[in-house]
Each structure stands twice: as structure tokens, then as C-alpha cells.
Amino acid sequence: MNRLLNFVAAIGAVTLGTVEFIGELALFTISGVLHIFRPPYYPRQIARAFMEIGYFSLPVVALTALFTGMVLALQFYTGFSRFNASSTVASVVVLAITRELGPVLAGLMVSGRAGAAMAAELGTMRVTDQIDALSTLSTEPMKYLVAPRLLAATIALPLLVVLADILGVLGGYLVAIEKLGFTPGAYLTSTFSNLRAEDVISGLTKAAVFGFVIALMGCFNGYRSRGGAQGVGSATTTAVVSASILILALDYILTQVLFVK
């Protein structure tokens, strides 16, 4: 009987914990978003977050996109030439980059770099009482720390994806011209003739959502971290893992919403 009660108690505890976590995350999200729109605003904090998330992620996103475009050109050429369809490589590379790989890879890279940094910074601020100190200095921590990061990431990621799209296509172009024997004119014509505005816009919409999710997970996990260095490490890991999983799951959902007709 005792075992049964313990089992029921364990299920109850897990359920309550899950509901509490979801409620806490929902309240945190709502509060963060409301603080974006309510004054006072902190333009310096927004600019700093924008530099941290956007500018300093440029190299890693650029390299990832460039090499991904190069690999895609090689792989698609290998596959399509078996069906005598190698002339479609340019079209498929640009669609794969703009619709899918640009936003997803940029999201994963920024999550690993900036999302982790956000969680570590806020986590350290939490365990060293800096967040409490903000409150005692007439400053709302959600407004000063979280809202600027949410806003900056939501704006920065689409801009990074524009760059990723361009460099991904460039990577495919370089391999196609140098290795696969395509002519520049034919490759570019094939690239742009099948590309629609909605392909790019949908990719950028995904990027904005991913940017928000990365900042949300980074801030949420950092803000509620406890227990010193171990707590900060754990918050950082959780922020990156949860943002990465959410990016992949939301990618599927958004693809359903944006592309299925």
C-alpha cells in the first residue's frame, strides 16, 4: 500500500512541478514582452544586446552558412546527376538555404553562442545578488535585463539569416563553378528564376521566432538559476539544449503553417 501511495505521490509531484514550470515560463514570457513596450526604455542595453547577439555572431553564422552551401551543392549534384537532373542544383540549394537551413543553422549557432552567454551572465548576476541589487536601485530587472535581450534577438536573427542566405548561396555558387563545371550565368539564372519572395520572407519569419526563443530560454534559465557555479553551469546547459530542441520543433510547426497549401 505504501509503495502505491509513494508511486502516486511521485506522479503528483512531477505533474505539479511540470505545471509550475509551464506557469512560471508563461508569466516570465508575458512579463518580458510587456516590458519591451512599457517605458522606461534602455537603448544602451538594447544596443549592447544587439551587438552581443548579432554583430559578434556574424563570423560563426557566416562560416556555417558558407560551408553548408558548399556541401549542399556537392551532395545535391551527386544525387541529382543520378537522375540527369544536375541542372536543378542551384534551385534546390537556394531553396534549402532560404527556407530551412539558413534560419535553423543560424538559430542553433546563435543559441550555442549568445544563448549560452545570456544564461551564464544572468545566472552569475543572480547568484552574486546583482539582480537583487538592480531592484534596490529603482530598476526593474525584467525591463533592464530581459526585455532588451528579447527585442535584440528577435531583430538580430533575421538580419543574420539574410547574411546566411547570401553566403550559403555563394558557397554553392563557388563549388558549382570551380568544381562542378557550371557557368556563372547559368547557375545564377537558375538560382533566381525559382526563388520567390515568400521563400525568403518565411525564412526570416522563422528566424525572428527562433531569435525570440533563444533569448527567452537564455534569460529564463539564467534568471532563475540557483546554487552558485554549478547552478550557473546547469542553467547554461539547459538554456542551449532547450532552445535547440525548441528551434527544431518550432521549425516543423512553422514549416507546416507557412508552406503547406
Add this chain to the structure above:
Amino acid sequence: MSTPKIRIRGLKKSFGAKQVLDGVDLDVERGTGMVVIGGSGTGKSVLIKSILGLVTPDAGSIEIDGEDVLRAPRARARALRAQIGMLFQNGALFDSLPVWENVCFGLLAQKRVTRAKARDKAVEVLAQVGLDANVAGLSPSELSGGMQKRVALARAIASEPAIMFFDEPTTGLDPIMGAVIDELIVDCVKRLGSTSIAITHDMASAQRIADNAAMLYQGKVTWSGPAADLLTSTNPVVDQFTHGRAHGPIKMALRK
């Protein structure tokens, strides 16, 4: 008899099954210094955080100037708490900002000084805690522990608060630097005419910076009186604590 600057009645707070504060009553008279002592985990920090609004108590009242901050409208409670300056145990300086921005952070947030004039103001306040102007441009990580504590004190006094809290102000400092910080605290509190509450385990420091003392034990104030009487108190709990005796009414769990 005048209204105490801070009056706490029946304050309770638990974390899970642990009842940390179990009906704390405390009065801090205007312009006086109170030191709260007690063993680790007895709720001293929770008490201060409750007054600051960083922890929400389960029951009780906290009055500042006769107004209950726990029941006041949010804006009014914020205004009442805005008169509190806080020195955190580890300084809690913002390491992403230079010293001068740390010192003037509250003034900038309240728009009481422009960014253009903030640095001059910071240098002025830093001088009050014995720091040179060339410290203003440094990052907190470039300072020693004692200097960080002084910068944190400068930040706490920059807005000339009517109430000041000090959370273990001498922890981690050598005895001489501890005495220097205590002197600075006494100077600042006297100059500003502030009411202060300090938490400390350092009995010498307690007697230097406070007029009155209260001992927290088992969630309640078990003794209160003049700070000068701390070491001569006949209360067995205070006697054991202030003299650091291993045996007495305060039981510490020892793993053997």
C-alpha cells in the same frame, strides 16, 4: 512617542517545510542603527529581503514611516522602498559597468543626475569613502575586495538614502579593512542622518556600527537591547552566540 522609522510585526516566512521567520517583531527608531545577529540560516537575510521587497512574506506587516509596504499600492510601496540604500555582502557590483556607473546607477535610474554629470558626482561620492578619482574608470574586477566594498558603499550612499541596510559588511575583509569599512559606515550614516539595519557575525563590528541589537533565534527575536550590552547579556542564547561557545541552547548538527 514618535513612530519608528521601521516597524515589523508578526513577520512569517517559510520555504517549503522550513519556517525561517516565525513571527518577528522589531522596531527601528528614526536615526538609530540596529544590528541583527543570529546563526547561519536563522533568517537575517530573509528579514532584510522582505523589507526590500525581494522576498514576499507569508504573514505580518512591515511599516516604513507608519505605512505598511506589504499592503500599500505597488507605486507607493516602490516609493517607500526607494529611500533604502543597500550594501550587499559581496558588494554585488555590476561587472559589465565601470565603477562610476555603478556608483551613480540609482541616480541615473531615478533621473536625478544626467549621464554627463554622473561621472563627476561619482568621483565626489567615491571621495567620501576614501577612493581616488582614478578608480572611477576601472572595472569592478580590477579592484581588491576592500575597494569593491567601498565602491558598493559609495553606490549605497550616492542617493543619500534615509534608510541603509548592511549585509555582513566586514565579511571577507582583514580586521583593519573591516574596521575602516565600519568607520566609513558610521560616518556615512551619521552624515546622512539615516536609520540603519546591519546583519553581522562580527561582534566588534556590531558594537561599532549599531546603537541597538536584536538576536534572531528559531524564527523570532529572542533578545533585543543596546548593542553595548551584547557581550554582557545574561540571555543564554546571546551569551553562547556572542562568545562563540560550541555548547549551549543553540544546537549545531555535527556529522561524526
